[in-house]
Amino acid sequence: LSLYSSPARETKYVERPQTQLEEGVSHLRHVMEPYTAWCQTELIDSSKVDSSLCSDFFSEGCEFLQNPPAGFYPRLGVIGFAGIVGLFLARGSKIKKLMYPAGLMGIGASMYYPQQAVAIAKVAGTHLYDWSLQGYIAVESLWKDN
Secondary structure, three states, X not given: OOOOOOOOOOOOOOOOOOOHHHHHHHHHHHHHHHHHHHHHHHHHHHHHHHHHHHHHHHHHHHHHHXXXXXXXXXXXXXXXXXXXXXXXXXXXXXXXXXXXXXXXXXXXXXXXXXXXXXXXXXXXXXXXXXXXXXXXXXXXXXXXXX
């Protein structure tokens, strides 16, 4: 409590008038309102489709893990253990910590799934060849320009 009385303040809120820019933006928002509402409903519908696809994917994954094929868990264990061994072997640089586990897990997976490994290797080889060719062309064009 104050010992001294404070004078009563009379404050009044005065709203400043809208500028021409604010009026133009307001008019534009009112004109575009039906279109934005339509876009929002379309986005909500597409997100419902995406969420249903995700729920289908996870339900299929749970069903697969509940009824796995014969020998799935031992294979998964060997592949995971190869990744852990790769982490222990990768001392030093961060590149080793990325390459060793991924490489050992890839080798382990290719032992159990050879057809899929061959298909992945073919696709990766063609992409690697394309990237190296693009790099060669870029370096060659830079060399010729200079």
